[in-house]
Structures are given as C-alpha cells and as structure tokens.
Amino acid sequence: MKTNPPIRVGIIGATGYTALEAARLLQSHPGAELVAATSRADEGKPLAEIHPSLAGRCSVAIETFDAESIAAKCDVVMCCLPHGASAETVRQLVDTGVRVIDFSADFRLSSLEVYEKWYGVKHPWPERIGNVAYGMPEFFAAEIAKADVVANPGCYPTSAILPLAPLVKAGLVECDDIIIDSKSGVSGAGRSAKVATLYCETNESIAAYGVGTHRHGPEIDDLVHRIAGSEVSTIFTPHLTPMDRGILSTIYVRPKSASADAVMQCWQEAYRDHPFVSPVDHLPATKHVAGTNFVQMSVRVSGDRLVLVCVIDNLAKGASGAAIQNMNVMFGLEQTIGLN
Amino acid sequence: MKTNPPIRVGIIGATGYTALEAARLLQSHPGAELVAATSRADEGKPLAEIHPSLAGRCSVAIETFDAESIAAKCDVVMCCLPHGASAETVRQLVDTGVRVIDFSADFRLSSLEVYEKWYGVKHPWPERIGNVAYGMPEFFAAEIAKADVVANPGCYPTSAILPLAPLVKAGLVECDDIIIDSKSGVSGAGRSAKVATLYCETNESIAAYGVGTHRHGPEIDDLVHRIAGSEVSTIFTPHLTPMDRGILSTIYVRPKSASADAVMQCWQEAYRDHPFVSPVDHLPATKHVAGTNFVQMSVRVSGDRLVLVCVIDNLAKGASGAAIQNMNVMFGLEQTIGLN
Amino acid sequence: MKTNPPIRVGIIGATGYTALEAARLLQSHPGAELVAATSRADEGKPLAEIHPSLAGRCSVAIETFDAESIAAKCDVVMCCLPHGASAETVRQLVDTGVRVIDFSADFRLSSLEVYEKWYGVKHPWPERIGNVAYGMPEFFAAEIAKADVVANPGCYPTSAILPLAPLVKAGLVECDDIIIDSKSGVSGAGRSAKVATLYCETNESIAAYGVGTHRHGPEIDDLVHRIAGSEVSTIFTPHLTPMDRGILSTIYVRPKSASADAVMQCWQEAYRDHPFVSPVDHLPATKHVAGTNFVQMSVRVSGDRLVLVCVIDNLAKGASGAAIQNMNVMFGLEQTIGLN
Amino acid sequence: MKTNPPIRVGIIGATGYTALEAARLLQSHPGAELVAATSRADEGKPLAEIHPSLAGRCSVAIETFDAESIAAKCDVVMCCLPHGASAETVRQLVDTGVRVIDFSADFRLSSLEVYEKWYGVKHPWPERIGNVAYGMPEFFAAEIAKADVVANPGCYPTSAILPLAPLVKAGLVECDDIIIDSKSGVSGAGRSAKVATLYCETNESIAAYGVGTHRHGPEIDDLVHRIAGSEVSTIFTPHLTPMDRGILSTIYVRPKSASADAVMQCWQEAYRDHPFVSPVDHLPATKHVAGTNFVQMSVRVSGDRLVLVCVIDNLAKGASGAAIQNMNVMFGLEQTIGLN
Known part of the structure; x- marks a missing residue:
C-alpha cells in the first residue's frame, strides 16, 4: 500500500518512546x-523485540550506527x-548528504x-546554531522544505508557542507578564x-519539577521572539502528570486591550x-488529541487575565508526529x- | 480500643466519597x-453495602433524616x-442543640x-453568614473549640490559603497579582x-474547568483577607487530574522583596x-500526602516570581480529615x- | 486523500465509545x-460536540434515525x-436494501x-438467527463478503475464539475442561x-463480575463449536481492569498430548x-496491541495445563476495528x- | 500517644515499598x-528523604547495618x-537474641x-528451614507468639491460602484441580x-508473567498442605495490573459436592x-481493602466449578500489615x- 518509491527513513537511537512512536x-x-x-544497545535484535507492539508488523533489525551506511539506504534520518550526543551524530550524517x-x-x-x-555542554557544531530550520511548519514551512537539518521542537514549547506567538505578534498581550503552567x-x-519514573512513583500523583530551571523555558522565549518579532519573558513551570501521553499548558497573559473574542x-x-x-470553544482535554498530531486551544477570561489552554499529544505533535509532518514538508x- | 465514652458522630448524606472517608x-x-x-436514597441498607470497603468493620445502617432523632444519639453531626440543601439541614440540627x-x-x-x-441560590439561614467558625484550626482554633457550627473548608481553598495567608500577613508578596493553578x-x-467523570472520560487526560468561574475563588480571597488582614485578588484555575485523590496548587506570587528563604x-x-x-525543601508530590491529613509546601524562584507549591489530600485535609481535626478541637x- | 468514490458509512447510536472509535x-x-x-439524544448537534476528539476533523451532525433516509445516503450502516433494540433497527435497514x-x-x-x-428478551427478528455472517474474517470471510447483515463479534469472544478454535479443531485439547479468565x-x-464506572470506583482496582452469568460465555462456546466442529464447554470469568482499553484472556486448557510447540x-x-x-514468543501485554486491530497470542506450560494468553484492543479488534475489517471484506x- | 514503653522496631533494607509501608x-x-x-545505599540520610511521605513525621536516619548495634536498640527487626541475602542477615540478628x-x-x-x-541459591542457614513460624496468625498464632523468627508470607500466597486452606481441610474440593489466576x-x-516497571510500560496495560515458573506457586502448595493436611497441586498464574496496590485472586476449584453456601x-x-x-456476599474489588489489612473473599458457581474471589492489599496484609499483625502477636x- 506504499507509494512507489516511498521515502526511506532511518531512526537513530531507536529504543525510546519517540522512536517507537515514529516507527x-x-x-x-x-x-x-x-x-x-x-x-548502542541491542544491536542485531529485531526492533520488534525492543518494542513488542511492532511484533508481526516490522522486520527492521537494530544495527550499529555508521553514518555512511545509514546514509546509503536512507533519504532522511530521524x-x-x-x-550533546545528537549534534555530533547529526554533523556526521549531514556530511554524507542525507537530510536529518x-x-x-x-x-x-x-x-x-x-x-x-542552559544545557551546560560545549556545542559540538556551533557554526550551525541559528542556522537550522525550526520544525514547526505552521511558521517555518519554507525553511523546512529546503533544510538539510530540521530541529524538531520541544514538546512543552510546541504547546506554548502555538497559542502565544500569534497573540504576541498581533500585539494583543503584554510581553513581560506571561505565566505558563504546563502538565505533561x-x-x-x-x-x-x-x-523517579517507576509506575508506583508517578501513578496517582502530580508534581511540579524543574521550577525556574527547565530548559524548555528559553526555547519558548526564543521562538516566540523569532516568530512574533518581540522579546518576551515567560515564567514556565512543568508538572509530571499520571498519564502516558499529553501536554496541557495553561497560560496566563495580561491583555493589552484584547477580549477573548479577539484572541x-x-x-x-x-x-x-x-x-x-x-x-x-470548549475547554480541551489532553484526551481529545491523544494519539494524534492535532492541537486544540481555547481561551477564557479570569479576573484581569486571559487564560489560554492548549493541548497536544507530547509524543505526536510534541515529537514524532511533528517529525513526520516535517518530513512531509521536506x-x-x-x-x-x-497523520490524519 | 475506644476511649470511654467516645464522641458519638452522625453523618448526613452518607453515600459520597467524603462521607466514606469520614467513616x-x-x-x-x-x-x-x-x-x-x-x-435520602438507600434507607435501611447497611452503610457497608453502599461502601463495600466498610464490610465487616461497620454495622451502622442508613436511616431517614430526622433532626431530633439524630440529635438524640449524636454529640456531633457531619x-x-x-x-443550599445543607444550610437548611444544619439549621434544623443546631435548633436541637447538637453541634455540626x-x-x-x-x-x-x-x-x-x-x-x-456565586452560588446562585437564596441562603436559607442568612443570619449565620459570617457568624460561623471556619474549620481551619491552624487559624481559627479558638472559635472552633466553642462553635455550634463549623464550616469545613473547601478543598482547593485549603491548598491555597495555607501557603498564602502567612505571606500576605507578613507583607512579603503583592496582594493583587496572585495566580493559583490547581490540579485535583x-x-x-x-x-x-x-x-463527565466516567473512568474513560477522565483517565489518561488532564483538563482545566471552571476557568474564571469556580466558586472556590472567592472563598480563597475571603479567607486570606480574614486571616491576613489585607484584601487580595487572585486568579484561580482548577484542573481535573487522572488520579483518585490529591490537590497540588502551584501559586505564582510577585514578591515585594522576599527571597525564597524569607518565605x-x-x-x-x-x-x-x-x-x-x-x-x-523538596518539591512535594500529591502522593507524599495521599491518605493523610498532612500538608507539604515548598517555594522556588522563577524569573521575577516566587512559585509556591502546596499539596494536600483533597478527601483528607481537604475534607474529612479536616472535619476530624475540627471535631478533635471542638x-x-x-x-x-x-489522624497520624 | 479518499479514493473515489469512497464507501459511504452511517453510524446508528453514535454517542458511545465504539461509535467514536469507528468514526x-x-x-x-x-x-x-x-x-x-x-x-436519540443530541439530534442536530455536531458529532464533534459529543466527541471533542473529532473537533476540526469531522463535520457530520447527529440526525434522527430514519431507515429510508439513512439508506439513501449510505452503502453500509454500523x-x-x-x-434487543438493535435487531429491530437492523431489520428496518435491511428492508431498504442497505448492508448492515x-x-x-x-x-x-x-x-x-x-x-x-441468556438475553431475557423476545427476539424481534427470529428468522435471521443462525442466518447471519459472524464478523470474524479469519473464519467467515466468504460469508461476510456477500452478507447483508454481519454480526460483529463480542469483545471477550474475539479474545477467546481466536486462540481456542484452531486448537479444538486440531484436536489438541480437551473440550470439556477450558477455563477462560479475561480482563478488560x-x-x-x-x-x-x-x-459503577465512575473514575473513582474503577481506578486503582480490579474486580471480577458476571461470574458464571456473563452473556459472552455462550457466544464463545457457540462459535468454537461452529468453527471447530466440536462442542465445547467453557468456564468464563470477566474482570474489570483499570485501563481504558484492552482485553487479556488467560485460558487454561488440558492438552490431549499437545506441547507448547504444537500449539x-x-x-x-x-x-x-x-x-x-x-x-x-513473548508473553503479550494489552499495551502491545492498544489502538490497533492486531491480536497477539502466546502459550506456556504450567503443571498439567497449557496456558494460552491472548491480547486484543477491545474497542478495535474487539469492536470497531473488526467492523472496519468486515466492511473491507464486504x-x-x-x-x-x-487498519495498519 | 504511644504506650510506655513502646515496642522498639528496626527495619533492615529500608528503601523499598514494603519498608515504607511498615514505617x-x-x-x-x-x-x-x-x-x-x-x-546499603543512602547511609546517613534521613529516612524521610528517601520516602518524602514521611517528611515532618519521622526523624529516623539510615544507618549502616550492624547486627549488634541494631539488636541493642530494638525489640524486633523487620x-x-x-x-538469599536475607537469611544470612536474619541469622546474624537472631544470634544477638533480637526477634526477627x-x-x-x-x-x-x-x-x-x-x-x-525454585530459588536457585544455596540456603545460608538450612538448619532453620521448616523450623520457623509462618507469619499467618489465622493459622499459626501459637508458633508466632513464641518465635524468634517469623517468615512473613508472600503476597500472592496470602490471597490464595486464606480462601483455599479451609476448603481443602474440610474436604470440600478436589486437591488436584485448582487453578489460581492472580492479578497484582x-x-x-x-x-x-x-x-519493565516504568510508568509508561505498565500503565494502561495488563500482562501475565512467570507463567508456570513463579516462586509463589510452591509456597501456596506447601502451606495449604501444612494447614489442611492434604497435598494439593495448583496451577498459578500471576498478572501485572495497572494499579499501585492490591491483589485479586480468582481461584477455580472443582467441588466434591460442595455448594457455594457450604463454602x-x-x-x-x-x-x-x-x-x-x-x-x-458481593464480588469484592481490590479497592475495597486498599490500604488496610483486611481480606474479603466470595464464591460463585460457574458451570461445574466454584469460583473463589479473594482480595487483599499486597503491601498491607500481603506484606507490612501482616508483619505488624505478627509483631502484635509476638x-x-x-x-x-x-491496623484498624
């Protein structure tokens, strides 16, 4: 049922959840x-042994990473x-000419x-910083289409940038008083x-973490700035929520003069x-977008603030769905x- | 193992979760x-039939409400x-002399x-508004000790008032810029x-509700005012979280000059x-207080705000645990x- | 992206979970x-209002059931x-010539x-009993292909018939000593x-129900008999498990002489x-097939029994996925x- | 509020869930x-740092194990x-005279x-095998009362022995046809x-494991034999269920002549x-005993079998609750x- 010839895709670091979702x-x-x-682990094993949900549906086996041999059989590599580890590998892949x-x-x-x-490491390929397409086709489709490297967005940033950027760009909200309370x-x-992520630690419990220190904070500020043209300064607090998937961001903004309707x-x-x-119109729940690449956002008035609520699936639009969307554009x- | 004679307790409206927790x-x-x-339903049935977790441990049967007969056998009624329905029943009970x-x-x-x-109803006993002990012994123990009626606090308010009131009272934070993002x-x-609360609707999902309209908002403002002596104006957003129990409130305050240490x-x-x-010191999770009457609170700096995190068990300190604590004081x- | 012209599908009783999954x-x-x-409820409302996960993706509105008008616009009706209620509606639809x-x-x-x-009702269309294709294409594809009515299988039966029928047919196991312990x-x-199905009743809890009385018991026996040609008598016990989706059936059979390899x-x-x-080979978990139409089954020896373990997604292969598979065959x- | 003097208790291996529950x-x-x-890890840290739910309630700090110094301050050690590791430590403790x-x-x-x-290790203290009180006071209270070592029962065995042993002893069921399907x-x-026990691996999923090989199988057979006086041979299958706590065992027995009433x-x-x-009388759910030391059991007829359903909390009656109960008896x- 595949079109002929299909885009040939490789996945580097294939044992995690985003890799499984991409597969x-x-x-x-x-x-x-x-x-x-x-x-690096599990070489030679069928991918379906690492991810039993692929059993009977996928015959790819784990191989050792070699940039040349991967590039020889792939049109694009995820x-x-x-x-830190990624940048060096990306550089090797790009050197072979494959897109990443x-x-x-x-x-x-x-x-x-x-x-x-923020990341506390020396960047292995600093020349490319600021010179890579940010993988949010809603704003960067032209760059993505011709990019050799696409930086797939962070999950939290996706849930914050999409509702915020148009409002900042349109000058509807104050740029220096934005609070993003996210639940993942x-x-x-x-x-x-x-x-810390054993079932019995996280089940039946919600907790904040990385308060004031999570690395997705500067990503949100940077991208809203790039998209909207205005510097913003946000307060970002992530929370670990007892569910497999989904991010809900509740965003408190101070309107300049905007009503909910204007938003x-x-x-x-x-x-x-x-x-x-x-x-x-409804207040969206993460379940409404679970397993999909869709994003739902809504707005309410509360006191002198507007409250924006945005939901995504962190593994789909927040990671692997966005990657497929980017691949389609590329x-x-x-x-x-x-993706539908 | 009971002291002799024990306080005799009645529960009105015994089929819900707070009643079960009290029992x-x-x-x-x-x-x-x-x-x-x-x-009103289930008269004559053993309480343990309505709540099978009481099987073999509780021989009380559901009876029809009659203020006189309840008062005759109880020292205190929960x-x-x-x-709306409650105030009228409370009045009848208080008229018999039993404490409520x-x-x-x-x-x-x-x-x-x-x-x-906020409640959209005519109050059946308006004379007592403002003339009842608020059931938070941390601030109102003297009133509770001699009260005929104790108003058991709302669950969300408990998780917000306890961290906020001392800071407002001490003048550490701005009173007009407080955002309370709560997860229950x-x-x-x-x-x-x-x-809306079927398993398959709420499981694996988080959602905001009652944004700008939830009735616990004015309760928080009123009580912080009464305890701290300053009017406050808060933005309150509750979220439904996929777990049985627990409330975590993430509270964003603007410090006057306070550091996290001062808090x-x-x-x-x-x-x-x-x-x-x-x-x-640690960022508390709701699981750390699940099933207990304990409250944990912590503070972090994030940008120009202080972020307060407070966890309680909504059925215990947020409802029935507080009621037992109040009863002990009474x-x-x-x-x-x-409770320990 | 749809082929032209697509099969036009109607859904009767569109507010439940199987309808949502089909949509x-x-x-x-x-x-x-x-x-x-x-x-019957919600007429005129967009289907996406009943099921917010369809928001932005589906423009169908709920209409009143009328067999003629449904038949006029559909090639097949789910x-x-x-x-009880279904048979009468199916008869009306079939009378118009639409497939169901x-x-x-x-x-x-x-x-x-x-x-x-077992169902305690008078059947509204008894002539068709025994004269309808059972919607399990693994065994009845030819009948399904030409059927005017397909009886979509029960969820538990699917998880039991698929592992059992071939073994009974091959004479590998005793027919009168089969225990099916299912978890849904x-x-x-x-x-x-x-x-009974509120979040707080079923979360963090597992329970047996319908022990000895669940209606899927006779369905299993009937279908194994029809497929395998031998009468079987099974003991079937369903359990309610705290998860949205999935069925795992653990089936205890007494081998005639069969080894696990023979199975x-x-x-x-x-x-x-x-x-x-x-x-x-691995012991499958329901998560391995969640959200898919796939079935995984495995076998182990335990004492003098063989233990068969079969997992499906109850909403997919156990209901709406099977319906799509049947539609494809029809x-x-x-x-x-x-479905892949 | 403690009686004077209280029993002084030590916990060896204090970082796990059973230790937390005991604390x-x-x-x-x-x-x-x-x-x-x-x-062995975390020496010097407050126990409440390892288990944040003890914060503000427990001032014990983790120390290095030394049999003499533990024995000097404890009346009993859990x-x-x-x-394997345990037996050697138990021997050292018993040598000092402290009860374990x-x-x-x-x-x-x-x-x-x-x-x-079954355990694949050489036993470090084989002389005591068969010469230790089994910690189920329902059957061994006299031995426990005077024991220097109590073997706290396995969680699955508790859920199977309690319903089975009286029936086997009374001769009501066949001893060679018992199937125990357990969910934990x-x-x-x-x-x-x-x-394997990360949240995202076990959440929203149920799976069988250790089919035919789980070590609690022989424990069940051994104890039913010791209690009831008849050798039994059971088929035991455990399942991992997405919940923190609880075991439900569904047990299929062939009655000699017994009715459900006789059971x-x-x-x-x-x-x-x-x-x-x-x-x-009702079919019990694990939630009905969650957080308690209680056991509920019920029986139903299904075909030619009796189906026994027994629920416990695996951390309470299945581990630490039983340990407290044993300590009380000792x-x-x-x-x-x-415990009530």
Whole structure:
C-alpha cells in the first residue's frame, strides 16, 4: 500500500518512546517506510523485540550506527539521541548528504551562549546554531522544505508557542507578564530505568519539577521572539502528570486591550491554512488529541487575565508526529499524509 | 480500643466519597465512633453495602433524616449535603442543640452578597453568614473549640490559603497579582453518576474547568483577607487530574522583596505549632500526602516570581480529615488524634 | 486523500465509545467516509460536540434515525445499539436494501433458544438467527463478503475464539475442561452515566463480575463449536481492569498430548494468511496491541495445563476495528486498509 | 500517644515499598515505634528523604547495618532484604537474641530441596528451614507468639491460602484441580530502577508473567498442605495490573459436592475469630481493602466449578500489615492494634 518509491527513513537511537512512536506512524504512512534503526544497545535484535507492539508488523533489525551506511539506504534520518550526543551524530550524517530531523535540543535555539548556559555542554557544531530550520511548519514551512537539518521542537514549547506567538505578534498581550503552567504525561521523561519514573512513583500523583530551571523555558522565549518579532519573558513551570501521553499548558497573559473574542479571531486567522491547529470553544482535554498530531486551544477570561489552554499529544505533535509532518514538508508531500 | 465514652458522630448524606472517608477515619479514631448515617436514597441498607470497603468493620445502617432523632444519639453531626440543601439541614440540627460540622460551602463566606452571587441560590439561614467558625484550626482554633457550627473548608481553598495567608500577613508578596493553578484528583467531583467523570472520560487526560468561574475563588480571597488582614485578588484555575485523590496548587506570587528563604522562614514560624503543616525543601508530590491529613509546601524562584507549591489530600485535609481535626478541637482532644 | 468514490458509512447510536472509535478509524480510512450519524439524544448537534476528539476533523451532525433516509445516503450502516433494540433497527435497514454491520449480540448466536434464555428478551427478528455472517474474517470471510447483515463479534469472544478454535479443531485439547479468565479495560462497560464506572470506583482496582452469568460465555462456546466442529464447554470469568482499553484472556486448557510447540505450530498454520493475528514468543501485554486491530497470542506450560494468553484492543479488534475489517471484506477491499 | 514503653522496631533494607509501608503503619501504631533503619545505599540520610511521605513525621536516619548495634536498640527487626541475602542477615540478628520478622522467602518453605530448586541459591542457614513460624496468625498464632523468627508470607500466597486452606481441610474440593489466576498491583515488583516497571510500560496495560515458573506457586502448595493436611497441586498464574496496590485472586476449584453456601459456611466457621478475614456476599474489588489489612473473599458457581474471589492489599496484609499483625502477636498485643 506504499507509494512507489516511498521515502526511506532511518531512526537513530531507536529504543525510546519517540522512536517507537515514529516507527508506528511510519508503519501506516502511505509514502514513507522505516528501513533502518540503530541503538548502542541491542544491536542485531529485531526492533520488534525492543518494542513488542511492532511484533508481526516490522522486520527492521537494530544495527550499529555508521553514518555512511545509514546514509546509503536512507533519504532522511530521524535522530532520537540526547542533547550533546545528537549534534555530533547529526554533523556526521549531514556530511554524507542525507537530510536529518533532529529530535534533540541541539539546534533549536538561536543563541550559542544561551544553549551552552542552559544545557551546560560545549556545542559540538556551533557554526550551525541559528542556522537550522525550526520544525514547526505552521511558521517555518519554507525553511523546512529546503533544510538539510530540521530541529524538531520541544514538546512543552510546541504547546506554548502555538497559542502565544500569534497573540504576541498581533500585539494583543503584554510581553513581560506571561505565566505558563504546563502538565505533561510521563512518556516525556523517556524510557531509561529511573526510580523517579517507576509506575508506583508517578501513578496517582502530580508534581511540579524543574521550577525556574527547565530548559524548555528559553526555547519558548526564543521562538516566540523569532516568530512574533518581540522579546518576551515567560515564567514556565512543568508538572509530571499520571498519564502516558499529553501536554496541557495553561497560560496566563495580561491583555493589552484584547477580549477573548479577539484572541479567537487572531488564532483563526493565524491557523486558517494549518490543518493540525484548531481553536475550539470548549475547554480541551489532553484526551481529545491523544494519539494524534492535532492541537486544540481555547481561551477564557479570569479576573484581569486571559487564560489560554492548549493541548497536544507530547509524543505526536510534541515529537514524532511533528517529525513526520516535517518530513512531509521536506519531501513535498501534503502535511497531513500519514497523520490524519 | 475506644476511649470511654467516645464522641458519638452522625453523618448526613452518607453515600459520597467524603462521607466514606469520614467513616473510615472514625473507624480507627480512638476517641470517636460513628453511630448514625442518613441518606435520602438507600434507607435501611447497611452503610457497608453502599461502601463495600466498610464490610465487616461497620454495622451502622442508613436511616431517614430526622433532626431530633439524630440529635438524640449524636454529640456531633457531619453534614455532607450539597450547598443550599445543607444550610437548611444544619439549621434544623443546631435548633436541637447538637453541634455540626458542615462540609458544604453554605457558611464559609463572610458575605451574604458574595455567597448569593456565586452560588446562585437564596441562603436559607442568612443570619449565620459570617457568624460561623471556619474549620481551619491552624487559624481559627479558638472559635472552633466553642462553635455550634463549623464550616469545613473547601478543598482547593485549603491548598491555597495555607501557603498564602502567612505571606500576605507578613507583607512579603503583592496582594493583587496572585495566580493559583490547581490540579485535583477526580474524587473532588463527587460520586453521582455523570458521563463527565466516567473512568474513560477522565483517565489518561488532564483538563482545566471552571476557568474564571469556580466558586472556590472567592472563598480563597475571603479567607486570606480574614486571616491576613489585607484584601487580595487572585486568579484561580482548577484542573481535573487522572488520579483518585490529591490537590497540588502551584501559586505564582510577585514578591515585594522576599527571597525564597524569607518565605520558608515565614512558613516555619507560622506553622511551628501546627502538626499537619510541613514546609519542605523538596518539591512535594500529591502522593507524599495521599491518605493523610498532612500538608507539604515548598517555594522556588522563577524569573521575577516566587512559585509556591502546596499539596494536600483533597478527601483528607481537604475534607474529612479536616472535619476530624475540627471535631478533635471542638471536643478538647489533641488535634492529631486519629489522624497520624 | 479518499479514493473515489469512497464507501459511504452511517453510524446508528453514535454517542458511545465504539461509535467514536469507528468514526476515528473512518477518518483515516482511504476508501471510506462517515456520512451520517444518528442518536436519540443530541439530534442536530455536531458529532464533534459529543466527541471533542473529532473537533476540526469531522463535520457530520447527529440526525434522527430514519431507515429510508439513512439508506439513501449510505452503502453500509454500523449499528451500535444495545441488544434487543438493535435487531429491530437492523431489520428496518435491511428492508431498504442497505448492508448492515451490527455491533450488538442480536445475531451472533446460532440458537434462538440460547439467545432468549441468556438475553431475557423476545427476539424481534427470529428468522435471521443462525442466518447471519459472524464478523470474524479469519473464519467467515466468504460469508461476510456477500452478507447483508454481519454480526460483529463480542469483545471477550474475539479474545477467546481466536486462540481456542484452531486448537479444538486440531484436536489438541480437551473440550470439556477450558477455563477462560479475561480482563478488560473499562471502555467495554460503555459510556452511559453509572456510579459503577465512575473514575473513582474503577481506578486503582480490579474486580471480577458476571461470574458464571456473563452473556459472552455462550457466544464463545457457540462459535468454537461452529468453527471447530466440536462442542465445547467453557468456564468464563470477566474482570474489570483499570485501563481504558484492552482485553487479556488467560485460558487454561488440558492438552490431549499437545506441547507448547504444537500449539504454536497449529496457530501459525491457522493464521498464516491472516494479517492481524500474530502468535508470539513473548508473553503479550494489552499495551502491545492498544489502538490497533492486531491480536497477539502466546502459550506456556504450567503443571498439567497449557496456558494460552491472548491480547486484543477491545474497542478495535474487539469492536470497531473488526467492523472496519468486515466492511473491507464486504466491499472487496484488502482487509488491512485503514487498519495498519 | 504511644504506650510506655513502646515496642522498639528496626527495619533492615529500608528503601523499598514494603519498608515504607511498615514505617507508615508504625507511625500510627499506639504500641510500637520505629527506632532504626538500615540500607546499603543512602547511609546517613534521613529516612524521610528517601520516602518524602514521611517528611515532618519521622526523624529516623539510615544507618549502616550492624547486627549488634541494631539488636541493642530494638525489640524486633523487620528484615526487608531480597531472598538469599536475607537469611544470612536474619541469622546474624537472631544470634544477638533480637526477634526477627523476615519479609523474604528464605524461611517460608518447609523443604530445603524445594527452596533450593525454585530459588536457585544455596540456603545460608538450612538448619532453620521448616523450623520457623509462618507469619499467618489465622493459622499459626501459637508458633508466632513464641518465635524468634517469623517468615512473613508472600503476597500472592496470602490471597490464595486464606480462601483455599479451609476448603481443602474440610474436604470440600478436589486437591488436584485448582487453578489460581492472580492479578497484582505494580508495587509488588519493588522499587528498583527497571524499564519493565516504568510508568509508561505498565500503565494502561495488563500482562501475565512467570507463567508456570513463579516462586509463589510452591509456597501456596506447601502451606495449604501444612494447614489442611492434604497435598494439593495448583496451577498459578500471576498478572501485572495497572494499579499501585492490591491483589485479586480468582481461584477455580472443582467441588466434591460442595455448594457455594457450604463454602461460605466453611469460611465463616474458619474465620469467626479472625478479625481481618471477611467472607462477603458481593464480588469484592481490590479497592475495597486498599490500604488496610483486611481480606474479603466470595464464591460463585460457574458451570461445574466454584469460583473463589479473594482480595487483599499486597503491601498491607500481603506484606507490612501482616508483619505488624505478627509483631502484635509476638508481643502479646491484640492483633488489630495499629491496623484498624
């Protein structure tokens, strides 16, 4: 049922949840095919042994990473490595000429200084900082279409930038008084063995973490600035919520003069031609977008603030769905192929 | 194992979750005993049939409400009826001379006007508005000790008032720029049959509700004012979180000059002699207080704000645990009896 | 992206979980389209208002049921009504000439007597009992292809018949000593407002129900008999498990002489050409098939028994996925279209 | 509020879930006090730092294990180490004269051969095999009262032995045809960092594990034999269920001639004087006993079998609650002290 020839896709760092989600989405994508997967552990094992939900549906085996051999069989590579490690691998891949979608934070920020301060590492490929397409086709489709490297957005930033950027751009809200209170499912914490994300630690419990220190804060500020043209300064607080998937961001903004209606109208104009973003009247729940690349956002008045509520699936629009959407743009397909 | 004679307790409206929690706590309370339970439905049935977790441990049967006969066998009555209905029942009980702990919102606010505006009902006993002890022994123990009616606090207000009131009183934070983003387990929504709280609607999902309109907002403002002596104006947003129990409130305040250390010190002084309230260094999770009457609160700096995080169990300190604590105060027992 | 012209599909009784799942699957089906939806409640409302996860993706509105007008715009109708009510509606639809996939139990059994005994109702269309295709294409594809009515299988039966039928047919196991211990997610209990399926009743809890009395017991026995040619007598116990979706059936059989290897080989032969059924070496979890139409089954030796473990998604292969698979067969499409 | 002097309790291996549960229960026990805790990791840290739910309530710090110094300050030691490691530590403690409740499997079985076969280790103190009190006061209270070592029962065995033993003893059921299908919450898998028990692996999923190989199988057979006097041979299958706590065992027995009524009557007689065990008419859910030391069991007829359903809390009656109950018996207190 695949178009001929399909886009050939490789996944680097294939044992985590974003890799699994990408593999699943590729499974049903009519114009692309997973052809290679690497991981430092588990070499030689079938990918379906690492991810039993692929059993009977996927015959790819884990191989050792080698940039040349991956590039030889792939049209595009999704790199699911941690920050720091990712940039070096991306550089090797790009040197071979293959196109890359990088899931890490290594190329998202426009400032090397901000990157090195917040991530605490020396960047392995500083020349490309600020010179990579940010993978949010709602704002950067032209750059993505011709990019050799796409920086796939952070999950929290996606849930904050999409509702905020049009309002800041239109001058509807104050730029220096924005509070983003975000709640994420546990898959955002990854698949490595840690006591903190054991079932019995996170189940039946909600907790804030990284208050004032989470690295997605500067990403939000940077991107809203790049998209809207105004510097913003936000307070960002993430919370770990007992569910597999989903992010809900509750965003408190101080309107200049805007009403809730003006916000809805601004969003409707901004996203008229963007199939995945839906301003809605109801207060959306993460379940309404679970397992999809869709985004729902709504607005309410509370006292002297406007409260924006935005939901996404952190593994889909917040990671692997966005990667597929970016791939579609990179290869000239309709954005929604394989995602509706 | 009960002291002799124990405090005899009745529960009105015994089929819900707060009633069950009160019954459970009374089960292990060494100085009190559940002796009567009423409900409009289920008359004659054993209470343990309505709440199978009481099977083999509780022989009380549901009876029809009659103020006189309840008063004849009880020293104190916990009234778990909805607002509006509750005030009328409380009046009948008080007329018989029995003391009452009212779980509803009917006597919590100090202003009849605010009550009737937010609750949309005519108050059945307006003379007592502003003339009832608010059931938070951390601030009102003297009034509670001699009260005929105690207004048991709302669950969200408890999680906001306890961290906020000492800081406002000490003049550490601005009073007109307070944002309270609260997350509650589903038991807060009660035990009546509704599609919205079916397992498959709320599981694996988080959602905001009542944005700008939830009735616990004015309760928070009123009580902080009464305790701290300054008017405050807060933005309050509740969220339904996929867990049985627990409330986490993330509170954004603008410090006058206070540091995080000053906040911790202020809390430590305020709660030195209050056994259930613990300022802690770690960021607390709701699980850390689940099933207990304890409160944990912490503080972090984020940009130009202080972020306060407070966790309680909504059914315990947020409802039935507080009721037991109030009962202990009313009858001259140590506050912690039956609750540690 | 739809083929031209797509199969036009109507859904009767569109407010429940199986209807939502069918609507979602049709959304991404390249060869079919949802064109009509009915419900006794909510007439005139957009379907996306009842199911907010369809917001921005589905423009169908709820209409009043009228067999003629539904038939005029549909090629096939999925009837999601409760048993008893369904048969009468199916009859009206079939009379107009439209083809029907019935989600209820009304046409699954081959014996009118067994139906009326277990379901406690007079069957409205007894002539068709035993004369309707059972919607399990793994065994009845030829009948389904030409059927005017397809009886979509029960969720538990699917998880039991698929592992059992080939073994019984091959004579590998005793027919009179089969114990089926099944565990289902809560969505199987439907979307009507009931205390028993509130979040706080079923979360963090597992319970058996309908022990010895659940109506899927006779369906399993009947179908294994029809497929395998031998009468079987099973003990069936369902359990409500705190998860949205999924069924795991643990089946205890007494082998005649069969080893675990013989079981695997028997399954591999039986399902070689059936894309959704995978015998696997690992012990499968319901999560491995969540959100998919796939079935995984495995076998272990325990004492003198063989233990068969089979997992499905109750809403997908256990209901709406099977319905799409049946529709594909009825209209000559590949079984996997829209389901992989 | 503690009696004077309280029983002084030490916990060895204090970082896991059973240790936390024991610490919590001791917190509210009127006649016992936690005075020491050891762990190989985390020496010197406050126990409340490892278990934040103890914050503000417990001042014990983790110390290095030394049998002499622990014995000097404790009347009884709860040993929460893994099997193999535990026996050696228990021996050292007993040599000092302190009494020990061992949570591991090292002294539960009566046969050294069975132990070494199933646990795959050489037993460090084989002389005591078969010569230790099994910590189920419902059957072994006299031995426990005077024991120097009590083998605290396994969680699954507790849920199977309690319903089975009286029926086997009374000759009501066949001994060679017993199937035990058990479902446990995830806390049973412990608190060590493993991918398999991460939230996102076990949430929204149920799976069988250890089919035919789980070590609690022989414990069940051994204890039913010791209690009932007849050899039994059971098929035991455990399942990992997405909830923190609770075990439900569904047990299929072939009655000799017994009716469901005869089973209830047998249980009622067996457990008349045992406050924690309740035969009940309703089908019990694990939630009905969550957080308590109670056991509920019920029976139904299904075909030619009787289906027994038994629920416990795996951390309470299945581990730490039983340990407290045993401690009460060892020190001559009422069994229910601190547990009701």
